[in-house]
Amino acid sequence: MKKNITFKVNGTEHSVEVEPRELLIHVIREKISMTGSHIGCDTSSCGACTILVDGKSAKSCTLLAVQANGKEITTVEGLATAEGLHPIQEGFHLNHALHCGFCTPGMMMRAIEMLEKNPNPTEEEIRWGIAGNLCRCTGYNNIVKAIQWASAKMQDKELPSTEPEFV
Amino acid sequence: MIAENFNYDAPSTLEEAIALLHQYGDDAKILAGGHSLVPMMKLRFASPTHLIDINNIPGLSYIKEEDGLLKIGAMTKEVEVEESEIIKNKYHIFGDATKLIADPQVRNFGTLGGNLAHGDAANDHPAVMFALGASVEITGNQGKRTVPIDEFFHGFYMTAVQHGEVLTEIQIPAASGNYGSAYHKAERKVGDYATAGVAAMVQIGADGRCTKVGIGLTNVNSVPMRASRSEEALLGSDLSEAVINQAAQYASEDCNPSADLRGDEDYKRHLVKVITKRMLNLAISRAKNQG
Amino acid sequence: MIKCKTSKEIGGMGHSKKRKEDARFIQGKGNYVDDIKLPGMLYMDIVRSPYAYAKIKSIDATKALEIPGVIAVVTGKDLEKYNLHWMPTLMSDTQMVLPTDTVMYQSQEVAAVIATDRYVARDGKEAVVVDYEPMKPLMDPFKAMDEEAPVLRPDKEGKTDNHIWHWEVGDKEKTADIFNSADVVVKQQMHIPRIHVASIETCGCVAAYDKVENHLTMYMTTQAPHAIRTVIALVAGHVGLTEEKIRVISPDIGGGFGGKVPVYPGYVIAIAVSFLTGAPIKWIEDRSENLQADSFARDYHITAEMAGTSDGKIQATRFKVLADHGYTDASANPSKFPTGLFSIGTGSYDYGAAYMEADAVYTNKPPGGVAYRCSFRVTEAVHAIERMTDMFAKKVGKDPAQLRMENFIKKEQFPWASPTGWSYDSGDYHAGLKLAMDTVGYDELRKEQLELRKEGKLMGIGISTFTEVVGAGPAKDFDILGIKMFDSAEIRVHPTGKAIARFGTKSQGQGHETTYAQIIAEELGIPMEHIQIEEGDTDTAPYGLGTYASRSTPTAGAAAAMAARKLRDKAKKIAAHLMEVSEQDLEWEPGKFFVKGAPEKSKTIQEIVFAAYTNHPEGMEGGFEATHYYDPPNLTFPSGAYICIVDVDPDTCDIKVRRFVAIDDCGNIINPMIVQGQVHGGLTQGIAPAMYEELIYDEAGNILNGTFMDYLVPTAVESPSWETGHTVTPAPHHPIGAKGVGESPTVGAPPAIVNAIVDAVHHLGIDHLEIPVTPFKLYKALKAKGYFGDNA
Incomplete structure (x- = not known):
């Protein structure tokens, strides 16, 4: 068998x-x-x-x-190579897109395919694009930011700030 | 969650797959996308002794217009439907529906044929197929036969696909003239099965009258259903607000929803009415922008 | 902007340092309990009851044991031989490890199958045949309180009813007098439904007992490893497993939220089986098992009342609670607080009379309830007070923001003695709400709402201005099973000036490896990058009560600062010795001591530490280490002002959160990035019970939504884009002025959301909606008011 x-x-x-x-x-x-x-x-x-x-x-x-x-x-x-981290890994780290880390690998793998198909997703498209991945810790705000950051990095665009927008 | 054990074959031709189905009898099941079947097996709601994986059979995945039909191979993945240029341009209903089916990963594997052959009134494509007036091509060792969607769903998880047969193609009368279609379902959260869903297609003649119409309903009947009385009211009409309201009213009366965690019968009928109205209006506005 | 005392290189408090723990998580190198694989490890799966209440007539394991690879099937009768079939709960109630005769809820553990791999264990589980005699379960807590209700726990000596305990606080008579003469009284029955933490990692363990050494290593998903070690020693001491022979290791945890505080039967069975077989036993729950059997949270039925004047002055509140605990009280509250800190429910408002009472009852549901991202029942209390405040505002016809502003405790009134006995340490509620209103554009939104209403559109604005109480707690009042709720830190600085610090807490995603390092960096001036943080190993870390109830920063964070200050005192002595000056002549700036008036004369902390090992003054102990056990003098009282805007589809009743502004005051902020992240996450865990999540049972005791298909954890689509901000009112009694933040958003968000939804439909005759407010529920409420006419 x-x-x-x-x-x-x-x-x-x-x-x-x-x-x-x-x-x-x-x-x-x-x-x-x-x-x-x-x-x-x-x-x-x-x-x-x-x-x-x-x-x-x-x-x-x-x-x-x-x-x-x-x-x-x-x-x-x-994901990481001899040259360093994949932009999505960097994006998650720099934008505090993970807390406990348990959903993170799956979330990043999903984001990678999404960015491959749609290199410049809107926030709405990102949210729908990761709708099959649950995160219980982050509230998703920073995951969206991390994916936007990776999108910029992968296209050699100007990188968004990774400072928290904390009024 | 772990399934019971089973035997696995991955034939490379349809003939082989059909032969295996005959060889193994009733306990064999076809594995298409597997995203409905495997979860059921993990929960041990289904325990086939043989799985026949048809993913290695070439030629079952395509989207093309031919002989006045939109033909979709049964193994075409949801994601391929979502991304197809033909579909994006002319059959908006698929874009509406696929976006609401489960999630992107599931749509990478789930197939259109599987969605229909599962025979679940909660799935979204059955209603779409009613709206579009589809037929389904089924292949067995006697060759191919074509079944209109109205004769396809026989009961809970039961369809016209008989033992030893494989669903191979979906055939949809091609869009022509001022043709528009739309789908929406109310869901508790993204990716959920429908609380209630409505698929609508209209074609509008030069005189502004409705020359073709189809309405299918999701998860408000024990089997997927067509809103026939609504269609009759609309066909040949001027598609005025009054007619649309009447059609929506009929749909809400003719469906047969049951109460569950998603809502009671009254709420679901209400949703059918509201969504029917909205989808008809959306299909009409799309039709007017087409052609 | 937050002012920092230290340079970016040192990275003390106020710097948004990126997290040190991320590296392993983003590269797949986290080490969660299911990643642990030991030689000879066996797997355990658990047979569970399909009935909510049934006698077990027989358990037949014959077929299971015939399956190759199935090693053993363990039942309650087997454990009974070792007196391990019952265990104590944290609330000194009793819970079955495995039943010997009766099952008390659906999905209760009935037998355990041990096998060589998880697939075989599952096959074995399916092959165990259990013969049950089902009985009619008691599912309704109100019916369970009836005198004629069958007694669910006859195992408890002398028990003649299902009542567990009664609790009350406040001045009953004074409150009643005010209610009797008040202009306005509002009253509402509300249910804070049973929900589940649903951390994405379920619970599990690897119990590895070494027969030769008589030593147990217990890898487990626990938020409180030290307390667990003590509990194991208390339960298993009689079979020779004493506390020094037990090592609890809490590896990386995939989310805890309170659900990983209790001891579940699975852990105990795994230990027992490992003890008997000598083989390591792995037990990992399925999601369905996790949702159906692990501790629930909330499930409070509250009758809330508020009395006040017709011009909107709150005068008194009265809350009566019926708490459904399932078949045993397995809450995780401090021992003397059966309702946790529910008595914080007088809220942020200045009034002098309150009375609260609660009764707990047994039913045929799973035991609990845990403090789900909540400092022990604060969420329930805040929901009640914030809903009542809104209902009161509507009743007297005042804007809910205005009414709150008029009733807030003023900042000069702190410390403020609450009518239920708390001493609120500090706060500036007016500033918080004003900032929230300015950020959201409150006045404009009220105008827009009126315009939309004219067009038949439904939009609502909801406010919640809550006060939390966290950081349990002062040892005189707070203990778990008698162990005082202090927490600890141990700092060891190596000769080259780099450090390791160990704690009795355990991060489950909160970022302790970063924030604790920042606290120590702040105090000692050693760059946070060079401070290694370790938690979760009872063999190495100092004793502590663990991480829950937003207590890590208030207790262990304070312990870190205090231990670091001990070291700084020592450093000063060494610096004086090195520079041959007196201690009084020295001044500290982050990273060095210098001579007053001669700043060029200085010694860096690194030079000083090196001297502690190489050239310390005579008579001084060598080395550079300190430990501190911190016992807080008071709890801390974080607060927040949240405003939520919702749009409601008038036909489908779909509810969309358009905006949500959260202003939090958690005192001094250690790492703004992490604080903001905690707030984001807590807010999504606030929208969850407000609009999506509830564990639902039918009358026969079946759980109706025991998987992620129907237990609706919000995705990125349901979760709105949160807007966050803060005010800072430092905790005056806390060494670093911090208050704790992890739970404020979970506590504060639900009433803001519900207040917004009710606000959207209040003009249609709706005063209250029970959470979760689903479109279906809203439809029914509107329909009952005739909103859809007759032909809906």
Whole structure:
């Protein structure tokens, strides 16, 4: 009943044996030992498990690992390079877009695909774009700011201030 | 949450998939986008013993206009519908509907065919298909057959897709003339199933009269439904406010909502009336700007 | 603008320093409990009751044990052998770890399955067959108080009813006299519904008992690791697990909000199984288990009354509460405060008479309730007083802002003795509300509202001007299970002038690694980048009561400042020794001591610390370390003025928050960026119960929304773009003048939102709406007033 699957995670090829029912998130966390992607619900509601599958943001709690056979996967662990942090990581840090950090990896992975498709999203588009990711800590204001900051950075535009607008 | 164990196959042709369905019998299920099925399996509401993943079958994902029809391959993802130029230009109803379906990640995987074949009156595309007068192409080992949307939904999670068959294409009469369509649902929060939803399509003739109309309703009946009496009132009319109000009234009377956490029957009928009115007006204004 | 005493490099108080903890979280290197993997670790899953109230006739684990990989199935009868089937709650009630005969709420733990991986454990759970004899549950707390109601807790000796406790405060007679003669009385029954913290990380643990060393390492999602260690020792001491043999490690926590204060049965079962098997046991809840079985918050039924003069002077308030605690009182309140700090409910207003009483009752619901981002029942109290203030304003025909301005305690009246016994330390309520009104453009909005109303459009403006009470607390009054609610800090500065500091608190996202470093930087002048903060390991950190109730800054933050001041005193002695001057001749500026009148003669803190290890004065202890256990002389009283603007769709009754301005006064601010972030987050947790969230049960005891599909946590779409600001009234008794902020927005936002919605429809005959105010609820209220005519 078990299947052998092969996929790339952050550029490295992995072959693992899985039961068909094994969820991709469990395989990534427990068999590939990359624990940056999280599990926050059981109904595909929270988005903490969001990763990129062939560049598309995906809830890896709702994909079977067998479905990832032959795919390229990117997780939060694959964002930073030798040159430094990914602009979205920098944006989240500089704009205080995380508190407990649990939703952060999924939120960033979703934001990356959104910015790829729409490099200059409006605030409204950002809010709808991350509607599949729950954050219980930040109230979302600074997540919106972080994504706007990353958008500017990725296009070499003038960077918005990262000082808090605290009257 | 963890599903029961099952066998998994990912055939590369439709013929193979159909053969596997026949081989495994009733306990086999098709895995399309999987974003309705996998959550149900995790909660153990569904426990198929075989999953037949049809994502590796080429040629089931496309959007094209051909022979007076808008043809959408069953495996076309919601996101592809959302981003299609043809659809953005002429079939605004899809933009309205997809934006309100679950969330972007789910729409990256959820398919149009799956949304229909799931047979859930809470899903949004059934109402859209009623409004647009769609037909559904189903493929089995006897070949293809086409079923009008009005004959597609048989009951709770039951459709015209019989065992051993696969839904392969959605066919929609192409937009022509002054054609407009719109969809909206009331929802408790973004991505929720509809408290009540209404899909509307109108075509307006040169004399300002309604030459074509369709209205479908979401989650206010045990199966997806068409608001027939509303359509009859509108067809051939001048689409005046009075007629629209009458049509909205009919829709609210003809639906059959049940009370749940989203609201009671009265509230849902009220929403159907309000949204029907709004969607008709939006479809009409879009129709006037088209053509 | 906030003035800073230290340079940006030092990064003391007032600097918006970016957070030190972010690096690991943004790179997927956080270490949450489910990330922990130990050799030989087994997994636990829990069989739960489908019934709210039932006798357990039998539990058959045969089929489960036949599944390869299932190691054991543990029931209440197994735990009973070790007297571990019951445990005490923080309120000295008793709670089942696993039942031996009766289940008391739906989703209660019934048996635990131990297996080699989580998939097998789940299969095992499905295979356990439990035979129940269902009984009719008691779900309505008012019916549970009836004399003829069946007694739910016959296990408690002599119990003949479902009443848990009665509490009261204030002057009953004086209050009654005022009510009897008052011009105006407003009265409203309201329910602050049962909700859930729903942190995105659920609860879980890895219990690792080492049989050879007789030592337990307990990795768990806890906001209070030290208290938990003591509780484990008290519960398991009789099997040889004494406190020095227990190490509780609270790793990174994915949100706590009060939900990770209690001890849940799952933790205890995991410890018991690890103790018996010698294998590490991992238990991680599903979201459904988390929502359905972990401690709820709120669930207060309040009858609130306010008396006043016809020209709008508040004279007295009277609140009567029925608290639904589920089947056991598993609240997390200080021992002497069964209703927590509910008595803060006289609010920000200057009047002299109040009476409050509360009764708690058992029902067949999950136990609780926790202080969800709230300093122990303050949210309930603030909702009552702020709703009543608005109702009173409407009744006397006064603008709610004007009425508040006229009734506020004036800043020169502080310290102010409240009619329920609190001594408010400081505040400037007029300044806060004025700033909020100016920011939002209050007068213009009132004009717009009148114009919109003429067009049949519904727009509302709601205000909440609340006073919080946080930072529990003075040891004379506050304890948890007898342990006084002080908190601690230990600072150790290394010879090269870099430091590590350890605390008894535990951050769950609040940014302690940054703010504590800033407090120490402020006091010692060591750059905050070079101050490492550690929490959450009971083997290394000094004892403390943990992080909840906005208490970390008021208590542990103060402890950090006090410990740093001890070090500065020592530094002064060393500096005097090094420069061969007397201590009186030295003056401090952040980072160095210099000689008065000769500023070129100075020693930096780094030079001084190095000398503490290399060249300290004779007779002085070497090294540079200090510890402080801070016992606050009073609580702190943060306040806020919030204004919310809503637009209501007159046909669908959809409610949109157009703007929300929050002005907070949390005293001196350590890190404005973090304070603002806390306010944003708390506001979204305020809109949640105001408009979306409520745990709903049917009469048969079934939870109707036990998943994230139906328990409606707001997304970025529902959450508006928050506008924030602040006033500063330092806490006079606090070493750094700070008050705590994490909870103010959660406490203050709901009444502002509801007041706005009621304001939008008040002219249509609506005086009050129960939270969460959903479009459906609003529709029904308007329909009842005939708003939709007959053919709706």
